[in-house]
Amino acid sequence: MASRLVNWFKFSSPATFYPLARKIAVVSTIIAVVLIAIGLYMSFFVAPTDYKQGEGYRIIFVHVPASWMSMFIYVVMAGWAALGLIFNTRLSAMMAQSLAPTGAMFAFLSLWTGSFWGKPMWGTWWVWDARITSELILLFLYLGYMALRSAIDDPRRGDRASAILLLVGVVNIPIIYYSVQWWNTLHQGSTIKFNEESSMDDTMLITMLIMTFGFWAYSIAVSMVRVRAVILERERSSSWVREQLGAET
Amino acid sequence: MFEPLLWIIRRDLTIAMRRRSDIFTTLIFFVIVVSLFPLGIGPELETLRLIAPGIVWVGALLASMLALEQIFSADHRDGTLEQMLLTPQPVSILVIGKVLAHWLVTGLPLVVMAPLLGLQYDLSAAGLGALMVSLLLGTPALSLIGAIGAALTLGLRSGGVLLALLVLPLYIPVLIFGAGAVEATVSGLGGASHLSMLAAILVASLVLAPLATSAALRVAED
Amino acid sequence: MAEFFDMGGYALYVWGSFGATALCMIAEPLLLRGRSQQIRRRIARMVRLEQEVKHEGQA
Numbered sequence: 001m002a003s004r005l006v007n008w009f010k011f012s013s014p015a016t017f018y019p020l021a022r023k024i025a026v027v028s029t030i031i032a033v034v035l036i037a038i039g040l041y042m043s044f045f046v047a048p049t050d051y052k053q054g055e056g057y058r059i060i061f062v063h064v065p066a067s068w069m070s071m072f073i074y075v076v077m078a079g080w081a082a083l084g085l086i087f088n089t090r091l092s093a094m095m096a097q098s099l100a101p102t103g104a105m106f107a108f109l110s111l112w113t114g115s116f117w118g119k120p121m122w123g124t125w126w127v128w129d130a131r132i133t134s135e136l137i138l139l140f141l142y143l144g145y146m147a148l149r150s151a152i153d154d155p156r157r158g159d160r161a162s163a164i165l166l167l168v169g170v171v172n173i174p175i176i177y178y179s180v181q182w183w184n185t186l187h188q189g190s191t192i193k194f195n196e197e198s199s200m201d202d203t204m205l206i207t208m209l210i211m212t213f214g215f216w217a218y219s220i221a222v223s224m225v226r227v228r229a230v231i232l233e234r235e236r237s238s239s240w241v242r243e244q245l246g247a248e249t
Numbered sequence: 250m251f252e253p254l255l256w257i258i259r260r261d262l263t264i265a266m267r268r269r270s271d272i273f274t275t276l277i278f279f280v281i282v283v284s285l286f287p288l289g290i291g292p293e294l295e296t297l298r299l300i301a302p303g304i305v306w307v308g309a310l311l312a313s314m315l316a317l318e319q320i321f322s323a324d325h326r327d328g329t330l331e332q333m334l335l336t337p338q339p340v341s342i343l344v345i346g347k348v349l350a351h352w353l354v355t356g357l358p359l360v361v362m363a364p365l366l367g368l369q370y371d372l373s374a375a376g377l378g379a380l381m382v383s384l385l386l387g388t389p390a391l392s393l394i395g396a397i398g399a400a401l402t403l404g405l406r407s408g409g410v411l412l413a414l415l416v417l418p419l420y421i422p423v424l425i426f427g428a429g430a431v432e433a434t435v436s437g438l439g440g441a442s443h444l445s446m447l448a449a450i451l452v453a454s455l456v457l458a459p460l461a462t463s464a465a466l467r468v469a470e471d
Numbered sequence: 472m473a474e475f476f477d478m479g480g481y482a483l484y485v486w487g488s489f490g491a492t493a494l495c496m497i498a499e500p501l502l503l504r505g506r507s508q509q510i511r512r513r514i515a516r517m518v519r520l521e522q523e524v525k526h527e528g529q530a
């Protein structure tokens with residue numbers, strides 16, 4: 001047990017994690033490409049046409065995975081933030097930092113595809129539906145995190161301040177979601193609803209899951225490449241970075 | 250435990266009383282913002298009555314957010330805050346004291362002023378009452394939550410705008426239940442459930458927000 | 472083929488969604504690659520300059 005613990009902490013050092021991150025990035029890139037290719041094939045050629053929404057429903061094969069990933073990534077970032085505050089590891093904060101842009105991108109994509117879905121189904125580009133509104137607020141939370149992160153020059157302070165913000169955010173998300181839902185039902189938005197679940201058949205669900213796992217692998221790959229860039233930038237005066245890059249040129 | 254709390258409140262109030270113009274700036278901002286809306290929307294009382302709860306609440310929210318930066322900044326600049334963090338008192342007590350003093354100076358005037366602004370929008374007497382009660386419960390919660398953002402952005406170059414970006418999303422539940430309480434009262438449904446949600450948010454933020462704020466203050470003063 | 476791209480009249484919405492997603496998910500890795508190469512080049516240059524200064528000092 002003790003030796004296992006030591007092993008884990010070994011990888012929390014940026015110098016040992018740097019080469020490992022490259023391996024993880026390569027493997028997950030391959031997984032992402034394969035899964036997304038299968039997912040795309042299934043979303044256009046295997047999944048049947050929906051009898052109510054026609055071909056337009058195929059948008060959910062990117063919309064739902066993007067929404068799921070945007071929420072999941074925020075929670076993972078908060079997890080890294082908590083680890084960083086408890087064990088005082090620099091790498092945790094770097095991981096949270098390198099996930100943020102990808103999470104924000106998925107939140108944006110979720111809104112974008114949601115409005116492209118809403119236009120033909122509801123007749124407007126934007127509806128103040130509880131889920132869309134919550135997704136918008138989630139995007140704001142991502143932007144706030146990234147703004148705070150880049151406003152603080154001292155990296156140690158930046159790590160810890162943004163970790164606190166992430167934890168505050170993750171505590172607030174359920175409250176925000178609940179209040180938005182309350183607000184939405186009071187203003188009778190409930191006549192318009194996503195009816196994905198009700199008319200979902202198995203191939204649709206499987207396609208959605210494959211796409212989700214593909215997006216998941218994509219997020220891991222991108223964040224690993226980004227964490228390598230962050231490590232290099234933050235550790236640029238350390239001897240191992242100099243040896244590594246000095247040898248390359 | 251209460252002695253240092255009272256001491257902090259008394260100290261901050263004394264300082265605030267020496268700079269009374271700060272109080273009025275927040276209040277005047279509130280009045281101006283709320284008065285701008287009829288000019289942008291048009292003077293039909295029908296419409297104004299409908300949007301009054303939201304507008305007065307958003308005005309109060311923005312005004313209390315503008316004042317946030319002052320909670321810790323003066324003490325941070327002259328080094329008092331660093332000294333305070335070194336005292337054996339729990340930092341949460343210090344935070345609660347400072348936030349409470351700050352609310353008495355900037356939040357309470359908003360609560361008192363709100364009915365007058367509600368009259369501009371032809372709110373009913375019951376609506377005005379609900380407006381005051383909801384602000385009375387909501388603005389301290391805003392100050393408590395906002396203090397986290399104020400502590401996180403302490404001493405940063407782009408502090409003010411950044412603070413808004415961090416804090417506004419967290420204000421949304423308070424806004425929803427606050428404006429909702431007034432609206433429900435005006436429409437005759439009764440705002441009791443909204444008000445109890447607001448009270449719950451206030452209690453939760455009274456317990457949790459000072460913890461986050463004191464952690465953020467320690468990071469900033471490190 | 473044309474029927475496939477027409478998406479039962481939903482072409483704009485389906486391709487608008489899939490296109491934007493594809494665009495983002497291709498652009499992000501490319502931008503990221505540019506950024507990491509830039510960082511590598513900068514640090515390598517820094518290392519080289521320092522070594523040159525050191526050599527000159529020795530000579």
